[in-house]
Amino acid sequence: MQYTVHFGQVVKYIPYLLGGAWLSFQIAFLAFCGGMVIGLAGAMAKTFGNRFLRGIVNGYVTFFTNTPQLVQIYFIFFGLPQFGLVLSPYEVVLVGMTINAGAYATEIQRAGFLSVHRSELEAAETVGMSLLQSVRYVILPHLAKVLYPPFSNLYIIMTLGTSMAAIFGVEELTGRSFNVNATTFRSIEVFSITAGLYILVTIVASFVLLYLGRWLFRVKGKVF
Amino acid sequence: MSDSLLQEIPRFFTYYNCIFLLQAAWRTIALSAVGCVVGFAIGFFLAILRITRERHLLVVRIPSIGYVEFFRRVPFLVTLMFMFFTFQVLKFQFSVFTVAMITVCLIASGFVAEIVRAGIESVHITQWDAGEVLNFTLAQKLRLVIVPQAWKVILPPAFSFFISFIKDTALASQIGVIELTYAGKVFNNKGFSAILVFGTILIMYFIISYPLTRFGRWMEGKLGVSKH
Numbered sequence: 001m002q003y004t005v006h007f008g009q010v011v012k013y014i015p016y017l018l019g020g021a022w023l024s025f026q027i028a029f030l031a032f033c034g035g036m037v038i039g040l041a042g043a044m045a046k047t048f049g050n051r052f053l054r055g056i057v058n059g060y061v062t063f064f065t066n067t068p069q070l071v072q073i074y075f076i077f078f079g080l081p082q083f084g085l086v087l088s089p090y091e092v093v094l095v096g097m098t099i100n101a102g103a104y105a106t107e108i109q110r111a112g113f114l115s116v117h118r119s120e121l122e123a124a125e126t127v128g129m130s131l132l133q134s135v136r137y138v139i140l141p142h143l144a145k146v147l148y149p150p151f152s153n154l155y156i157i158m159t160l161g162t163s164m165a166a167i168f169g170v171e172e173l174t175g176r177s178f179n180v181n182a183t184t185f186r187s188i189e190v191f192s193i194t195a196g197l198y199i200l201v202t203i204v205a206s207f208v209l210l211y212l213g214r215w216l217f218r219v220k221g222k223v224f
Numbered sequence: 225m226s227d228s229l230l231q232e233i234p235r236f237f238t239y240y241n242c243i244f245l246l247q248a249a250w251r252t253i254a255l256s257a258v259g260c261v262v263g264f265a266i267g268f269f270l271a272i273l274r275i276t277r278e279r280h281l282l283v284v285r286i287p288s289i290g291y292v293e294f295f296r297r298v299p300f301l302v303t304l305m306f307m308f309f310t311f312q313v314l315k316f317q318f319s320v321f322t323v324a325m326i327t328v329c330l331i332a333s334g335f336v337a338e339i340v341r342a343g344i345e346s347v348h349i350t351q352w353d354a355g356e357v358l359n360f361t362l363a364q365k366l367r368l369v370i371v372p373q374a375w376k377v378i379l380p381p382a383f384s385f386f387i388s389f390i391k392d393t394a395l396a397s398q399i400g401v402i403e404l405t406y407a408g409k410v411f412n413n414k415g416f417s418a419i420l421v422f423g424t425i426l427i428m429y430f431i432i433s434y435p436l437t438r439f440g441r442w443m444e445g446k447l448g449v450s451k452h
């Protein structure tokens with residue numbers, strides 16, 4: 001039990017780790033945006049598509065929400081080269097996370113679509129709104145309010161999920177902390193600083209999302 | 225390409241490989257099941273500590289908030305590595321499986337605490353007042369008034385969290401616990417094609433997780449929580 005904690009050697013690596021946090025943010029943000037787009041298409045297909053299209057989207061969502069993201073990325077990482085397609089680790093992680101996020105986003109957006117009641121559309125028609133106006137003034141505000149909280153939740157979960165990229169050799173926050181751990185052998189200090197940085201990043205993200213939501217859509221919420 | 229894949233299938237699904245896969249699957253299930261049960265017990269306790277308003281419980285309330293926020297905001301992988309190296313440095317002779325199990329319990333309790341808190345907060349404040357009027361103690365209020373009503377709100381998200389937890393335990397492979405993902409890595413290193421190996425692993429996870437998802441959905445319908 002004789003262990004003295006030495007933060008001194010690790011503290012000088014904090015700028016390096018912060019650079020990793022920036023990459024984590026990039027991965028999370030890009031995968032999130034990609035997931036939103038896939039989710040929108042998927043939710044459209046599920047709500048308005050024919051049976052065949054619905055079946056495909058259902059299969060996609062069911063499969064990707066019921067299997068671990070890590071194994072999905074492994075599958076892409078080791079599987080694609082067998083078809084002669086070699087992607088860099090960064091690209092593989094990005095693709096894997098986007099596809100995974102797409103499945104969750106599809107579910108979220110579909111639930112949002114279902115929450116728009118027919119009576120709201122009828123009310124819009126009654127006041128004489130055109131289709132475009134009813135989308136702009138009735139449907140979108142409603143959707144934004146319903147979808148914003150689960151989406152901000154998804155974003156936080158994805159930020160944490162980016163730590164998986166370290167396993168594939170991407171040097172984001174966790175990957176860089178592995179590097180620092182290997183150079184300094186100060187495991188406890190390194191990983192507690194990394195944990196602190198993750199907490200910082202997610203709390204900042206939570207606050208930004210909260211105030212953005214209040215300002216744009218008047219969504220109520222709290223961080224703690 | 226597909227020919228060689230077809231030729232590989234009988235070589236892959238030999239008796240001993242199947243045994244290995246099933247043992248690995250068993251470890252995945254054990255890890256998540258223990259994590260769920262212990263996590264639920266601790267999480268419930270933490271949630272109750274967090275919502276209490278009594279002043280003398282302030283000493284325990286603040287650490288419990290810190291605990292919950294810590295484990296919800298740090299990635300599984302980082303927590304796992306942290307625990308792994310901490311136990312190593314402190315010279316605890318734990319197997320990697322034990323380390324993974326402890327980590328899983330800690331993280332699960334953090335998340336469950338938040339779910340339980342949301343459930344308890346969904347019960348109207350007047351119910352607490354009513355309990356107060358009847359001169360109930362905190363334990364009585366919870367047991368007789370609050371929890372029976374909060375239960376319906378707690379159970380569905382808790383269950384879906386547990387299912388997501390089965391998937392999260394895949395990360396335990398990174399410290400060397402021989403569960404499904406690790407088994408996949410082993411077979412891949414042995415030279416079996418990645419598509420076959422990780423495809424099998426994906427399907428096995430799906431087989432574990434999908435029936436539970438269906439059950440959760442059924443239960444949600446049965447409990448009949450109105451969504452508004």
